[in-house]
Amino acid sequence: xxxxxxxxxxxxxxxxxxxxxxxxxxxxxxxxxxxxxxxxxxxxxxxxxxxxxxxxxxxxxxxxxxxxxxxxxxxxxxxxxxxxxxxxxxxxxxxxxxxxxxxxxxxxxxxxxxx
Amino acid sequence: xxxxxxxxxxxxxxxxxxxxxxxxxxxxxxxxxxxxxxxxxxxxxxxxxxxxxxxxxxxxxxxxxxxxxxxxxxxxxxxxxxxxxxxxxxxxxxxxxxxxxxxxxxxxxxxxx
Numbered sequence: 001x002x003x004x005x006x007x008x009x010x011x012x013x014x015x016x017x018x019x020x021x022x023x024x025x026x027x028x029x030x031x032x033x034x035x036x037x038x039x040x041x042x043x044x045x046x047x048x049x050x051x052x053x054x055x056x057x058x059x060x061x062x063x064x065x066x067x068x069x070x071x072x073x074x075x076x077x078x079x080x081x082x083x084x085x086x087x088x089x090x091x092x093x094x095x096x097x098x099x100x101x102x103x104x105x106x107x108x109x110x111x112x113x114x115x
Numbered sequence: 116x117x118x119x120x121x122x123x124x125x126x127x128x129x130x131x132x133x134x135x136x137x138x139x140x141x142x143x144x145x146x147x148x149x150x151x152x153x154x155x156x157x158x159x160x161x162x163x164x165x166x167x168x169x170x171x172x173x174x175x176x177x178x179x180x181x182x183x184x185x186x187x188x189x190x191x192x193x194x195x196x197x198x199x200x201x202x203x204x205x206x207x208x209x210x211x212x213x214x215x216x217x218x219x220x221x222x223x224x225x226x227x228x
Contacts, residue, residue, distance in 0.1 A: 035216065045206065045219035091158065099171060101148050101210045101217045105158035 002027045004094050006106035013082050013113055021077045021109045023092030029053075033100050034068065034075045035093040039108070045091070051075065082113045117141075119220035121207050127226045128197055136192045136223045140209030147190050148210075148217065149182060153203035161205075164190060197227045 003026040013019045025034065036048040049059065051068055059066045063080045079086050089110050093103040120139040128134050140147050149161040160174040164184045175181070179197075184190040194201055204222040 037219075042221075043204065044221045045208075047216045047218055050216040093158075099163060100212075101146050101208065102160050102163055102171060103148075103150075103158075103217065104160075107157050 002094050002104040004092050004104055004106035006092055006109050008109045010110040015083060015113055015115050016081050019079050019082050019111060021090050023075045025073050025094045027094060029096045031097045033095045036077050037091045038088045040088040084113050084115055087111060087113045119207055119209050119218055121220040121223050123223060125224045129228055130199060131196055133195045134197055136205050138190045138207030141218060144209035144211050146210045147184060148208040149192050150206040151203045152206060199227050202227045
């Protein structure tokens, strides 16, 4: 069975601080996909990144970066120099390669950025 | 269209009535998914379509729930004899392949009174 744990329920930061969201996963699959989504107050799930299990390179996209550690089954997400617009719920998700769109989501982490 | 489109955006119904929710995926996307988001259960997978067939219906919570997809495009999720516990946001997603990702619509907020 697959499982995604986001232990942080809510993180509050002041603008310009960095914030790191933890994601730990469990799967028996040897190959799988990991995702991060952002859900702002408007409610839409915004796709941020998809990572293959065989690609352990870290990735940076603007102020966002992701640290994939297969040895610890973690796929953490860092927002650098946070902004008020980063306030949202962030979800980590996992899927197997036989049904890569069937996502197992974590419970989500609420990020609150105050000016 | 440019993104996944869902209608209606909000639906209020009475307990026992049937409802139909519509999803129009991103043009050309062969895979389509329905998810449900509720306060108590988080984000849950319901059903997956590849083309017009549904190889995985494992997430449908009861036989009151059904879905179909026609022409490899539009999908409808039908809930018969709605119950209050069906109240949730129903999200549709589509993808072409694992890359670049799975893209979601804005959802239908269903309220069963």
